[in-house]
């Protein structure tokens with residue numbers, strides 16, 4: 257059965273996550289049966305980019321009202337497109353935008369989204385995380401309608417996606433949805449940033465990052481002492497910044513900074529995917545966590561399963577001793 | 581403003597979880613439970629809106645008997661009354677008593693309970709900490725025929741409706757304006773959460789908590805996506821675990837970082 261793949265753009269180019277979603281689509285159908293969909297007010301450049309990849313066809317869903325993203329505009333336009341075809345699966349990258357409208361689109365067709373998929377086994381059986389990464393679940397779709405799937409960042413390899421090579425680019429079709437302004441009920445503003453970033457964690461060589469295991473702001477000096485001994489920058493998981501214990505610019509993860517130091521030391525951080533995407537690229541990852549099954553250990557090179565209130569002071573001493 | 585807040589009870593973050601014997605969900609006996617974190621922020625936003633503009637905050641939760649404790653917690657924090665959609669007759673399953681319902685099924689249950697209330701605003705959490713489906717709020721909006729926005733940190737009432745602050749990736753935000761009634765899926769971290777006072781806990785006991793049986797809502801459990809099996813994740817890297825006392829482990833780690841990883 258055919259697969260519809262909805263691409264997303266970032267800065268005028270098809271986003272990397274979209275190509276990861278294409279890699280996932282290739283697990284479901286041969287390239288000729290994949291239709292890549294680009295959506296917006298002006299989509300010719302995106303369509304040309306998509307047509308060069310190994311897909312069967314590209315559809316441009318174009319309308320002036322799709323210039324900026326709205327959940328109403330996107331779900332109405334794509335609903336009209338899907339009704340005219342009968343794809344087996346509809347694949348998306350799992351972005352903030354997709355999670356904002358794809359569930360409504362699926363609901364309109366009596367379906368649910370199997371979201372944030374990390375793997376696809378024969379069946380197809382879709383793997384996704386449960387309990388913030390502490391367990392995996394396998395899901396199956398039943399019934400007649402199309403199966404909606406979104407793909408987690410980093411789960412499939414974008415660089416495995418082939419181009420058309422010497423062959424001609426895939427054919428491009430135009431689809432003009434019927435939309436009128438009254439159907440779009442929300443008015444979004446331009447994106448903005450809260451404050452200028454003054455710390456650049458991106459270029460730090462060593463980072464000591466702290467999570468909710470630290471219990472309270474009063475315990476932070478423990479972490480500061482370790483960072484001091486290591487000559488490392490301080491960073492944190494989101495709840496630490498949400499609580500105001502550290503400024504937001506030190507937050508690592510999907511809604512914070514992406515870092516890739518030589519050494520990333522995660523203290524009392526469970527390892528939710530939104531944190532992992534911000535630090536997975538680090539050269540050497542060390543995790544200290546009292547729960548030996550914490551997901552952070554899945555990406556760590558070295559782990560200490562223990563109470564940070566004992567391990568961190570001991571580690572600070574050991575680092576100091578080693579420097580003498 | 582009349583505000584409905586959908587609150588899910590989920591396993592406590594720090595509670596150890598074990599896979600149940602049938603391999604389809606976790607062992608729920610002896611588990612500790614808590615209010616889903618983003619839902620706590622949704623409740624906080626609702627209470628603040630009520631304090632500013634008046635009105636009523638109604639808590640809505642679907643799940644088995646045990647969900648009552650989380651509902652009481654919300655009432656103690658200041659919600660006015662609650663609706664509990666009781667579904668323990670469906671077997672202890674995914675997300676607690678809801679195994680036969682997928683996200684669409686749960687949203688249908690919630691929507692049926694919300695309709696007769698005709699609220700001005702429905703708040704949900706962005707995502708549940710157990711299933712993490714990340715879609716119940718959006719489906720709810722679709723079923724109720726209302727506009728929605730997700731990843732919301734802050735809500736401001738305007739003459740025309742609402743102006744909300746939405747989180748985007750990598751530290752960016754945007755604001756969105758929309759008419760009321762509407763549905764918002766709230767992100768964690770926008771506010772400081774309040775604690776229940778002793779007075780609040782006492783008063784919660786006298787507040788209305790209406791139980792509705794899921795069967796009475798006329799929603800058929802016909803899941804299109806089913807959770808077939810759960811398993812422990814596989815390690816992506818071969819992690820060297822360093823054992824012994826804290827001191828031994830720390831010394832071993834420093835040695836490894838110096839000579840093996842060469843990052844010190």
Ligand SMILES: Cc1cc2nc3c(=O)[nH]c(=O)nc-3n(C[C@H](O)[C@H](O)[C@H](O)COP(=O)(O)OP(=O)(O)OC[C@H]3O[C@@H](n4cnc5c(N)ncnc54)[C@H](O)[C@@H]3O)c2cc1C
Pocket residue numbers: 388466467468469470492493494495496507508509510511512513523524525526527528529530531534544545546547550562563564565593706707
């Ligand atoms: C849209 C979205 C965006 C997000 N963006 C981000 C982001 O950018 N960055 C981010 O970090 N998160 C982000 N999150 C939140 C993320 O999902 C997790 O909730 C968060 O990362 C958890 O932080 P944590 O690991 O510090 O806390 P928890 O998950 O509560 O983990 C605490 C850990 O500490 C351990 N611990 C407790 N006590 C001790 C002790 N004494 N000694 C040792 N270990 C101990 C526990 O075993 C546990 O593993 C986002 C979520 C969403 C939905």
Ligand SMILES: Nc1ncnc2c1ncn2[C@@H]1O[C@H](COP(=O)(O)O)[C@@H](O)[C@H]1O
Pocket residue numbers: 586587588589616618619640641642643678683686703704705706707708709711712713714715716717
């Ligand atoms: N059983 C339930 N009872 C009440 N609210 C729920 C329930 N399940 C999900 N929700 C709401 O929907 C949000 C998103 O959940 P999910 O789609 O499972 O990630 C949660 O944060 C809750 O606000």
